[in-house]
Amino acid sequence: HPDVFNVLLQVLDDGRLTDGQGRTIDFRNTLIIMTSNLGSEALANQGEGDDVESVRPWVMDAVRAHFRPEFLNRIDEIILFRRLGRDQMSGIVRIQLARFEKLLADRRLTLALDDTAAAWLADKGYDPVYGARPLKRVIQKDLVDPIARKLLAGEIEDGSVIAVSAGAEGLEIGKARVH
Numbered sequence: 001h002p003d004v005f006n007v008l009l010q011v012l013d014d015g016r017l018t019d020g021q022g023r024t025i026d027f028r029n030t031l032i033i034m035t036s037n038l039g040s041e042a043l044a045n046q047g048e049g050d051d052v053e054s055v056r057p058w059v060m061d062a063v064r065a066h067f068r069p070e071f072l073n074r075i076d077e078i079i080l081f082r083r084l085g086r087d088q089m090s091g092i093v094r095i096q097l098a099r100f101e102k103l104l105a106d107r108r109l110t111l112a113l114d115d116t117a118a119a120w121l122a123d124k125g126y127d128p129v130y131g132a133r134p135l136k137r138v139i140q141k142d143l144v145d146p147i148a149r150k151l152l153a154g155e156i157e158d159g160s161v162i163a164v165s166a167g168a169e170g171l172e173i174g175k176a177r178v179h
Helices: 002-014 040-044 052-066 086-105 115-124 133-152
Strands: 016-018 024-026 110-113 160-167 170-173
Touching: 002 016, 040 052, 086 110, 086 115, 086 133, 115 133, 115 160, 115 170, 133 170
Parallel strands: 110 160
Antiparallel strands: 016 024, 160 170
């Protein structure tokens, strides 16, 4: 939105921001990191492990077409990141599951997810173009929602261990075992 860029211009130019009441926020010793998907189609067409610098001209064309020169001239550096590969997905699955496990812990529930289930989630949650973005939806639809339904139906009791593995039909949520 143009108003956001006007505010960012003030921050990047003056190193401070003043609101309507005259209060000032000092940004002089602040590192501002901005991310964008501009040019992502060029990165998506690369193979895993390809050098991102080879597509820099196409990405920068997309960036210049979107942002005004006065904004781009105030940015110190533009860094291109390699696209996410399948081999990084298992770590991301574990991070996402840790959040769900904290919610389960409130009910004294433990999630016992075997390697086949983690690999299934990593595979279903990966997209070459969008990286790990679909993973949250896959975890919600195929793990969280079925567990919630089992909790509501009384099939899983507080204090249980929820065993999850992957089968031919998808995730299999095993019968809960009481601690």
